[in-house]
Amino acid sequence: MAGELQEPLSWIGQVDSLHSGSISLGRFESEDLSWERRSSFSQNSDRIQETLIDPCIKGTQNVLNSCLKASSVKRVVFTSSSSTVRYRDDSPQIFSLNESHWSDIEYCKRHNLWYAYAKTVAEKEAWRISKENGIDLVSFIPSFVVGPLLAPEPSSTLLLIQSIVKGSRGEYPNTAVGFTHVDDVVAGNILAMENSKATGRLVCSGPVAHWSQIIKMLRAKYPSYPYENKCSSQEGDSIPHSMDTTKIARLGLPPFKTLEQMFDDCIRSLQEKGFL
Structure with a gap:
């Protein structure tokens, strides 16, 4: 693969005890890459x-501080959110x-957009730490993720x-x-991890729509x-807005799946698993 960091690659899909400050470095020592998982969408x-x-x-x-102590980590992929991009008074302009x-x-x-607040502050903190310590950080920025159920229970978004x-x-x-099929999010994450040309922030977002439009679409079909x-x-x-995904497309991400495709996969999966 052109622009590949290394083959094969080892992934860290989850890090335990994120908040304790006592992350086990043994999870990192044999790895080439780390990815920092996304925060929960729900809030109290x-x-x-x-x-x-x-x-x-x-x-x-x-x-990130644990990655600093693990000399074998070559890149950190930080899963951010389109919430760190779209909340601005000038977005419509x-x-x-x-x-x-x-x-x-x-x-x-x-x-009172506290999820967006937390994600924005956290991503800026990630960039501060990475720049001060020379970490190769890529920030992956998906929008609202839709698609089939992948776990035994629905996620907060589902x-x-x-x-x-x-x-x-x-x-x-x-x-x-913006709505993005989970398959596109996975493919984008892989690009962020494996492609040496991936740098900075990467927006990964499919079509933008209001929930009223989504309901109208689903009501017609279901x-x-x-x-x-x-x-x-x-x-x-x-706020009306659109998301520019030119950067991640140039890295090789295929065209995004449509709203119809992602919500069809979602509804059918929820039906098959007995949640609808």
């Missing part, structure tokens, strides 16, 4: 600092958001889709966001479900 509004912000930031610090754009921390605070389809949530999010009809009154999360 009553304990936001304790349950979301601190774990996200401290977990990032602990993983920007033709297409790319790797150079960052979410505005004050905007996130103003609209639980959100399930609750919207079943009409059990009370309302659907007033959110416009009409037997009740679906949510009421839109949330949350402000600040429905």
Whole structure:
């Protein structure tokens, strides 16, 4: 493969005790690459600092500091989020958001967008540590991940889709966001890890849509479900925008799967596993 770091490559798919500061270095010593996993999408509004912000930031610090002690780690792939890019007052005026754009921390605070706040602060901290210590860091930036169920239980993102389809949530999010098939996310992660030309931040996002559009699409194809009809009154999360994925496409990522493909795979998987 052109631009390949090394073959074969060893992966770290999960790091235990992210928040304790006592990560076992034995997990790293024989590895060429490390990837720092994504934080949970869900959040407890009553304990936001304790349950979301601190774990996200401290977990990032602990993983990178452990990588510093493991001399064999050649690259760290940090799984970030499009939430670190799209929350800006000027997003509607920007033709297409790319790797150079960052979410505005004050905007996130103003609209109580604490997941975006935590992810943005954590990624900036990752870049600070990597630049100060010469770590080869690649930040992988997916949007809302959709696709078939890969674990025994639905993830927080699939639980959100399930609750919207079943009409059990009370309302659907007033959110416009990019959606990306899990297959595209996996392929993008592999490029970020294996391709030596992968540098900096890599946006990996399929089509952008509002949840009202998603519900309309699903209702037409799967009409037997009740679906949510009421839109949330949350402000600040429905900014019209688009995501520029030119950089990751140039590394060799194939065209993104469509909204129809990713949600078909998701709904059928939830049906087959008895969750719908």
